[in-house]
Amino acid sequence: MPQTLFEKIWNGHVVAEAEGRPALIYIDLHLIHEVTSPQAFSGLRARGLKVRRPDRTVATMDHSTPTLPRALAVVDEQAEAQLRTLEVNCAEFGIALHGLDSSKQGIVHVIGPELGVTQPGRTIVCGDSHTSTHGAFGALAFGIGTSEVEHVLATQCLLQRKPKTLEVRVTGNPGPGTSAKDIILALIAKIGVGGATGHVIEYTGDAIRALDMEGRMTVCNMSIEAGARAGMIAPDEVTFAYLKGREHAPSGAAWDAAVARWRELHTDEGAVFDRQVTIDASSLEPMITYGTNPGMGIPITGKVPSPDEAADATQRAALEKALRYMDIAPGAPLLGKKINTVFVGSCTNSRLGDLRAAAQVMRGRHVAEGVRALIVPGSKAIKREAEAEGLDRIFTEAGAEWREAGCSMCIAMNGDQLARGEYAVSTSNRNFEGRQGPGSRTFLASPLTAAAAAVTGCITDVRTLLGGGAS
Numbered sequence: 525m526p527q528t529l530f531e532k533i534w535n536g537h538v539v540a541e542a543e544g545r546p547a548l549i550y551i552d553l554h555l556i557h558e559v560t561s562p563q564a565f566s567g568l569r570a571r572g573l574k575v576r577r578p579d580r581t582v583a584t585m586d587h588s589t590p591t592l593p594r595a596l597a598v599v600d601e602q603a604e605a606q607l608r609t610l611e612v613n614c615a616e617f618g619i620a621l622h623g624l625d626s627s628k629q630g631i632v633h634v635i636g637p638e639l640g641v642t643q644p645g646r647t648i649v650c651g652d653s654h655t656s657t658h659g660a661f662g663a664l665a666f667g668i669g670t671s672e673v674e675h676v677l678a679t680q681c682l683l684q685r686k687p688k689t690l691e692v693r694v695t696g697n698p699g700p701g702t703s704a705k706d707i708i709l710a711l712i713a714k715i716g717v718g719g720a721t722g723h724v725i726e727y728t729g730d731a732i733r734a735l736d737m738e739g740r741m742t743v744c745n746m747s748i749e750a751g752a753r754a755g756m757i758a759p760d761e762v763t764f765a766y767l768k769g770r771e772h773a774p775s776g777a778a779w780d781a782a783v784a785r786w787r788e789l790h791t792d793e794g795a796v797f798d799r800q801v802t803i804d805a806s807s808l809e810p811m812i813t814y815g816t817n818p819g820m821g822i823p824i825t826g827k828v829p830s831p832d833e834a835a836d837a838t839q840r841a842a843l844e845k846a847l848r849y850m851d852i853a854p855g856a857p858l859l860g861k862k863i864n865t866v867f868v869g870s871c872t873n874s875r876l877g878d879l880r881a882a883a884q885v886m887r888g889r890h891v892a893e894g895v896r897a898l899i900v901p902g903s904k905a906i907k908r909e910a911e912a913e914g915l916d917r918i919f920t921e922a923g924a925e926w927r928e929a930g931c932s933m934c935i936a937m938n939g940d941q942l943a944r945g946e947y948a949v950s951t952s953n954r955n956f957e958g959r960q961g962p963g964s965r966t967f968l969a970s971p972l973t974a975a976a977a978a979v980t981g982c983i984t985d986v987r988t989l990l991g992g993g994a995s
C-alpha cells in the first residue's frame with residue numbers, strides 16, 4: 525500500500541501499539557538544552573535510573589547563554605544555575621555537551637544538522653517546540669515536555685498518539701526579496717496558528733524543492749507556529765550534499781548504503797494525506813506580522829486588517845487586543861512605521877545564508893540613527909564561517925552588533941531584550957506579548973526585510989533597496 529513519508533518513518537519506529545492507546549515509538553536522537561532538562565535529570569536520579577543511550581543524546585547551551593563575549597557574567601542566577609546544572613548532568617550521565625567553551629556550541633536546532641546527527645528517516649525529539657526544524661532532512665522531529673524528556677532519557681522510547689497528515693504544496697517561483705521565511709509566514713497567515721493542529725505537515729512542490737537546506741529548515745522550523753506536530757520535507761540530492769562529510773554523517777560504504785535507504789524516504793505515488801493546502805509562491809510578497817501571534821501576517825505592502833472585518837466575535841476581540849498591545853491602527857499600512865531594534869538570529873534565521881542576506885542589504889549602508897541592530901549567528905561554526913567571508917565586518921561597519929551564538933533576543937532570557945514599548949523587526953518565530961522582554965513589540969520578518977528596517981529605521985519593502993532583484 526502506498527505510504528506517505530510520515531507513515532514510513534512512523535511505521536519503522538513503532539515498538540508497541542494497542543488499539544485506542546498511544547503508540548510506543550523508538551527515538552533515534554534526543555537533543556537536550558539547559559532549560560527543559562534539569563527536572564528530567566533530577567527525576568532519573570531520584571529513581572536511580574541511567575540514561576539508556578547516552579550515545580544518542582546530544583546537549584548544547586543556547587537559551588540562557590549570554591551573546592556578549594563569554595568572559596562576561598551570565599545574565600542572572602537562574603541562567604547561571606541552568607548552565608551549571610546541565611554541565612553536571614551531562615558529566616554524570618555521560619552525555620556529549622557542547623557548552624559555552626565548545627567550538628561546536630550553538631542553538632540546538634542549528635547544531636544538530638551541522639554535526640550531521642540530524643539525518644533522514646530518524647525520529648528526533650527535544651524538549652523544545654522548534655524541534656520541527658530537523659524535519660527539513662526528512663526526519664520525524666518534534667518537541668516534547670520535560671516529563672517526556674525524562675522518559676526518553678530513561679528508555680529511548682516515547683508514547684505518542686499517531687498524528688494526521690497534511691500536505692502543504694508550494695508551487696511557483698517566489699519573486700525578488702521573497703524567501704523561505706515569507707513562504708512560511710504566508711502559510712501561517714493563511715491557515716492560522718491552529719490550522720495544522722494534530723497534523724504532521726509534509727511540504728512538497730517545486731518551490732520547496734528549489735530551497736536549499738537552510739530555507740527548508742526555516743520553513744519546517746515554524747510548522748509548530750501553525751499548530752503542527754512536526755513539519756517534514758522528503759530528502760533529495762540537496763539534503764545528501766549538505767550532510768556528506770559532516771562529523772556524524774556516515775562515511776565510506778556506510779554513506780552509500782545510507783543514501784540508498786534515504787532515497788526511499790518519500791511519499792509514494794497514490795498515498796493519501798488527511799488534508800491538503802496549496803500555496804502559489806509566485807504570488808507572494810515579502811511578509812511581515814503586525815500582531816501578537818505568527819498568524820497575524822500581511823504582505824509588506826498590505827494593510828493591517830480592521831476588527832470590523834473579523835469573521836466572528838472571538839477573532840474580533842483577539843485582533844483588537846493585539847492591535848492595542850502593538851499600538852497599531854487598524855486598516856493602516858505598516859510601511860514607514862518607525863522601529864527601535866532589529867534582530868537577525870534565532871533557530872529560524874541565523875544560518876549563513878540568512879546572514880548573507882542581511883549583509884547584502886547592509887553592505888555599504890549604515891544602521892539608521894537611533895536604531896539598534898543585533899546580528900547573532902546560530903552557532904560558533906556559523907560565526908567562524910561568516911567571519912571567514914567578512915560578513916562581520918559588513919555588519920560592524922554598518923553600525924550593527926555582531927554577537928556570540930545563542931537564542932539571544934528571540935526569547936529574552938539571556939540579557940538580550942527590548943525595553944518596554946519598543947518595536948523590533950525580528951527574524952525569529954514568535955511575536956507573543958512580552959516575548960522579547962516585558963512590553964516588547966515584535967514584527968516577524970525575513971532577514972532581508974529585517975536588514976532593510978535596520979538601515980532605514982522603519983518598516984521597508986526590501987525590494988526597493990535591492991536594485992536588480994535578489995534571491
Ligand SMILES: CC(C)[C@H](C(=O)O)[C@@H](O)C(=O)O
Nearest residue numbers: 559560587651652653654935
Ligand atoms: C525554552 C523552550 C521550552 C521554548 C520552546 O519550547 O520552544 C523556547 O525554545 C521557545 O522558543 O519558546
Ligand code: SF4
Nearest residue numbers: 654870871931934935
Ligand atoms: S532560538 Fe528562539 S525559538 Fe529557537 S530554540 Fe531558541 S528560544 Fe526557541
